[in-house]
Amino acid sequence: MTPSAFAAMLHDAYPEYRLDHLTPSECQHQPVRKELLDLVARSSGLFALEEIGKSVEGRTLSMVKLGTGPRRVMLWSQMHGDEPTATLALLDILHGILMARGEEWVRTMLQELSLFFIPLVNPDGAELRQRRSVTGIDINRDAEAARTPEAEALRRTRSRLRPEFGFNLHDQELSSVGESPYPAAMALLAPPASTDRKTTTTRLRAIRVCALISRILEPYARGRITRYDDTYEPRAFGDTFQASGTSTILIESGHWPKDPQKAVVRELNVIGILTALRSIGNGSHEDTEFDYYHRLPPNGKRMVDLLIRGVHVRHPSGWERVVDVGVMFQKSHDVVMIKDIGDLHTFGGLETIELADRAVASEKIQVDNILRTQDLFDTLQTYHPLPPLAFRP
Ligand SMILES: [Zn+2]
Incomplete structure (x- = not known):
């Protein structure tokens, strides 16, 4: 199945995968932890849950592991407490994998990949519905110093697992597609690994994956995908991990007209991420033209x-x-x-x-x-x- 055909299959199956009872306002520690425990219990051994650390206020930072393949991929969401869209998408994806566990694509994908899902990196911030940690630190400016236990846990987990790919999942502020009057549904970035923004091999792999996501989402996002600002920020996770050899893809969930609960953008995340994972597993992302990344318009302010x-x-x-x-x-x-x-x-x-x-x-x-x-x-x-x-x- 080509990536586009796979994405179309996901688009059809998504109503079944989607965890309807979960909404953005429930992306706080208790409901998310409960959902993870439930998914793991129902998986009869397909998923394993690991505690990778605790937040400042003592909330468990959970990681779900699945797959036995040689290529490792780590995905994390909501390090900014008020950015819940991708947390819902990660939970929908886990649920979808459970629903489709008898299907060929799940079996193959889990033989090719080892996946590490870390939803809700900043549970204290989510409790307060705020961006920063409970101590007022922006965790995405703490990747180098790791003064917060949340950043430290993420850093330590990456160093231990040495994933080939990383997905850094956020929500962005309301932006337009370039200078058009249309909202950006999603912004993508393969963050630079140094000030000169050189295209290293690691970054090149991330660009390929961004290009693939941009290409396969075209029928669903209808031209509403942008490229996020690529200024080098050495304190951010994307840039730090990119420099450490993990090809890191930033996905910023944006907006869709008349969709305040972001259901459309949540689905775009599910289709984009799962298709990317499938393609990383079988190597088909390597065929994607860079154009699909480089020609993306920037975020605008209209x-x-x-x-x-x-x-x-x-x-x-x-x-x-x-x-x-x-x-x-x-x-x-x-x-x-x-x-x-x-x-x-x-x-x-x-x-x-x-x-x-x-x-x-x-x-x-x-x-x-x-x-x-x-x-x-x-x-x-x-x-x-x-x-x-x-x-x-
Ligand atoms: Zn963010």
Whole structure:
């Protein structure tokens, strides 16, 4: 089966693989640990659970091991506590492997690969729904010094396992596909291993895998994949592991219109990661053209959460015009910040409201104002249903 045919099979099977009872807000220590214990118990020996360390507050850092193959791949998610999408994807993948355990592709993949899944590297941060560790340290700037036990556990595990490939899984802030008004669903990066961003053999392998993911996701992501900023950051895990000989792939989960729980992006992760694993196992990723990576557009800044068109602004001087208003949600969809006012026709919104020339006094809507969403809607005499957001990185 070609990678594209395999991805199509996964796309069809995903509704069965998906753990419907798990949502982004449940990506905290207890529910994730419970799910892992359950999956391992149901696997009758296919999966093994190992404790690789403890967080500052004593929460267990769990790793699931599966497969007996010579090529080792380590995958870890949510080192930023408020970035849960890939944790759900990793759990869906484990569940999918269990569902499909009688199928040829699972048997072959697990003969070719040894897989190490580490979901939720920062359980203390997840408990607080924050990016950083409970002590305020960004774990992804602690790869070298390893002052946090979480970073130390990840470093130690990589040194012990010496995986050929690593998947560093995050959620990114709302970004556009280059200068277009469309949201980036996913950003990929083969991080550089040094300041000169030289393409080492290790990095080249990671570029091949990114190219493969970008290629096979085309029918599903519909051109909404970008390349993440490749500035060298020696304190980050991707860059550090790349320099240590583990070909490391950064996947940043992005956004999809009208999908605040990120179900679409979660599925893209499952299809992209599983197809990449399958291809690493049988070596088919080596055929992928680099183009599929190098021609990816960068992340842009032409997106807002909520784009309100047709706002008729009036100033006491008598000036009045119809403008667009761009709004960003704060930690939840209940509070917003007005980000921009004026001609925003080159911008996109995850949600769009069209107002028929609704009049409002200019002092009521000022850039950088933070206000309750309901108050903004009252000011504009409108209403728009907004389902709850997933965690907001
Ligand atoms: Zn992150």
